[in-house]
Amino acid sequence: MGEFKVHRVRFFDYMPSAIRAMAFNSRTERLALSRADGALEVFNFADSYFQEKVIPGQDGRAVEALCWVRGRLFSAGLNGEITEYDLENLRPKYTMEAYGGPVWTICSNSQGTHLAIGCEDGTVKIFEVLEETIRFQRNLDRQKGRIISLSWHPSGALIAAGMMDMIKVFNAESGHATHRLLVERGVGASKSREVVVWSVAFLSDHTIISGDSAGKVQVWDGVTGTLVRTHLVTKWDVLALSDESSLLAGTSEGTVVQFQFISSTVDQHDKEWVRTRTFKNHTHDVRALAHTDTAVVSGGMDTQLVVRPLLEKVEKNTQESALRKIAFPHRSLVSCGKKAGMLLFQFHGHLELWRLGESDGHGEEKHTCTLSETHGGCQRWQGDDHICCSALSPCGGWLAYSTISSVRLYRLQYNGSNISITKVAKLPKVLRSAHQLCFSSDSSKLFASTTHSSVIIIALSQSECKYLHTLRPKSGTRQPVHLMSASEDGKWLATANSDCEIHVYSLHKLKLHCTVPVYSSCPTAMAIHPTTSNLVMVHADQQIFEYSLVQKEYTEWSRKLQKQGLHHLWLARDTPITHLTFNPRNPAHIIMHDTYMFCIIDQNLPLPDQKTLFYNQMTLRSLPEPERTSHMKLQTMAYHMEHLLCVSLLEDHSLVVVERPLLDIASQLPAPVRQKKFAT
Known part of the structure; x- marks a missing residue:
């Protein structure tokens, strides 16, 4: 792989x-x-x-x-x-x-x-x-x-x-x-x-x-x-x-107690509210509860959203009966300057800019970044509104972010290990706020999605920022864009909104090129292949599609994939794919990741059937050579990581893997209420 x-x-x-x-x-x-x-x-x-x-x-x-x-x-x-x-x-x-x-x-x-x-x-x-x-x-x-x-x-x-x-x-x-x-x-x-x-x-x-x-x-x-x-x-x-059909109570101890309106004894006909179950899925206060038809939903001080199915309401040993913990956002908070080796981290009130360094030989990487107008590589937003989206250009020369009230654009200049940052004072008046921001691969254009899924194109140069055009879909949708991807050759721009619509625009003709057939599940990640101009999309239900922008139809590989069906272990995953990219050294490789793993799909190899067993890398290395070789010839290779926020491929073909272990988050939480534990 x-x-x-x-x-x-x-x-x-x-x-x-x-x-x-x-x-x-x-x-x-x-x-x-x-x-x-x-x-x-x-x-x-x-x-x-x-x-x-x-x-x-x-x-x-x-x-x-x-x-x-x-x-x-x-x-x-x-x-x-x-x-x-x-x-x-x-x-x-x-x-x-x-x-x-x-x-x-x-x-x-x-x-x-x-x-x-x-x-x-x-x-x-x-x-x-x-x-x-x-x-x-x-x-x-x-x-x-x-x-x-x-x-x-x-x-x-x-x-x-x-x-x-x-x-x-x-x-x-x-x-x-x-x-x-x-x-x-x-x-x-x-x-x-x-x-x-x-x-x-x-x-x-x-x-x-x-x-x-x-x-x-x-x-x-x-x-x-x-x-x-x-x-x-x-x-x-x-x-x-x-x-709802039952009563739920959330406590400061992190427990959720269920009560049901039933008879307390077998021979008793009168019903009453009886305590039936206690769930312990939180470490801190349960501040909020909700009841769906089939599950208990809870959240609180430990920041995680927990969906606990009620087993009497769902079929056992199915995906619907699995406990879910949603700990991270389903959108990326990391932007990567692939050509410059820079990373932009988005917080609600400020941005951090980091430069990737070289290993010192002991596995630790040196990372230095000094901004002349900021402190410690951190750009703070002066205002009440929090940042909703941000982007770093591939060359590392431009930085943009938006709140609900304004868009800010900065020019970055490098002098050794120091970086100076200059705010672009005059932006086109049409650019008031954005739901998503994206730069072209040559860093000459800024794309900003605004109301009704429209996209504003801004031309960038050393002397000025000029409004070029506004791209609008023909569907008349009013939903916001949550995904945006520009092609490497500068020909195409793809957008996806929460109506499950994916629109592809021609950047040469500045008009809508095509609309991908609407699928019932929302897209969670997409990217345009740099050589074939095929759009690869992954949806919330884990389905993968590939659409030819030239032929305006699904590719043969995509049709074969849908006909055979994806492996049941892939479909059973409970976290969405949040980013995908391609390997320039091997055009058949698609690299994608969710919170817990990143995988490489080789389109030239056969698809695994439903009976195929998947092994992690340690187990795979311990297998006999013939068996290991047969598994290596399957199309999907997965690598389990620890709570991924971003996996991106740099221009020098190295991978950037941004991790945020849950233990690090838990260590910064306030202390929970004191609880008596056995033998203490």
Whole structure:
């Protein structure tokens, strides 16, 4: 399969933010989550849990709660504002002041006509959901303490509000409180501390379920206002509840406790809420929970999104029954200057530029980079908006990044080990913001994807930056571009959006060349072959296609691959391919990677059949020579690595492998709550 000199890079200190809130839209099967830095992410659970969209955060915007209303996404935060998001342009659509201090919670009625928010000043505010905005309607009776949690009864007539030491039930029409449910405090020393009702759930049979800071899950009769049952599930806080066919409670210990409405004994006909399972998939607080038809979704301080299938809802020993942990973004945060041996690392508030060095003979690589206008190779963005995308030109002479409000372009000049950086002062006015940025292979053009999947082309020169043209698809799509790839010969530009559309433009004629037949799964990586001009695409469901841009049809290799089918072990992988490239020394080699492995596909060799066994490199070397040779003649060769963020091929045919071990991330997390362990 060929040998490469490998630069193993572990100095990208990527640190994801904690998950603060979740909301699942069962109609579209989209999960929205917010992080501590204010960023929002949307996952398509119907398409292999692919991270479909990312809305960058903003300084001062702390999202405390999320809510879907008929495909529209709303958030509320401790800055006292309600925000609706534009999911087509990946930015806040508008922000409205709640005028009640910090907002702790937001929820909608089942009809999707009204929103309720809980405020620091003790008010529950009702907003009417209009076609393009929301409008304040009224306040419910003001209380003495802050409103921490809310849940709307499915009928829309009643609202339960969790507070300090109590739960209030309001009539949504009159605004008056109908019941006051007093929550017991803890025992011993904790009896003097107020109990925070972190979460409430109002069920259709008028049962109210609460989770509080004393570690209790309590079941209440919402008609009489009396306590039915108390479950002590932890010594710490119960931070989140989610109800559907069963009830879930997330705790500060990192556990998720499941309750089911069943008979507690075999001969008993009366049903009650019984604790049935405890899941331990987190190391820190579980701050957010969601319930799908078949799985429990949880997230918290340890930054990982965990999808835990409920085995009674799925077929056992299938891909659907496997536990999933999503720890890294499904898009690359690393840009590589292939000709200059430079790496650009994207953080939410700054960029880091590194130069690859030579090994000192002990396996350690020297990497030096000094920017004259920055400190330690770091360019910081001065502003509230976080960076949404960035790119480094192949020659290493240009650097560009974008926020939701502006695009910045810099000229880099090298003087030995020093680098000077100069901001390009005047950019074309049409270039306001971008979802994706990409340079041409000769670094003479900058491509910026903007609204409605259009692409702006900017010509770069030493003296000026000039607007050339805007490329637009004919499909009329309004979805944003999440992938962009330019060919090495400068003839083609391919874009992919979250409508699963892939458009290919001719850069010589500056118009749409063709549209690849739409496949049902979203593309996660694509690249144009430098010699054959074939577009290779990998999708979220792990399928691989090759499309001839000259013939405007799928290639013979692609048709053969789809006819025979990919190996079941390849399809069983739960992380998407995020980058692919080609080996110039062998045009038949396709190099691609996901989070846990990178592989080389040789198109000249036969495809492995379903009975073929795959071995790692250590096992392969231990096999007898004839057996090892037969395995080497198969088309796919995989190499297992440790949490890959990027694998790229430089101009000198060496590989750059950027890794971020999960243990390094875990070591930077705050200490979890102290737990008693056996024999300690």
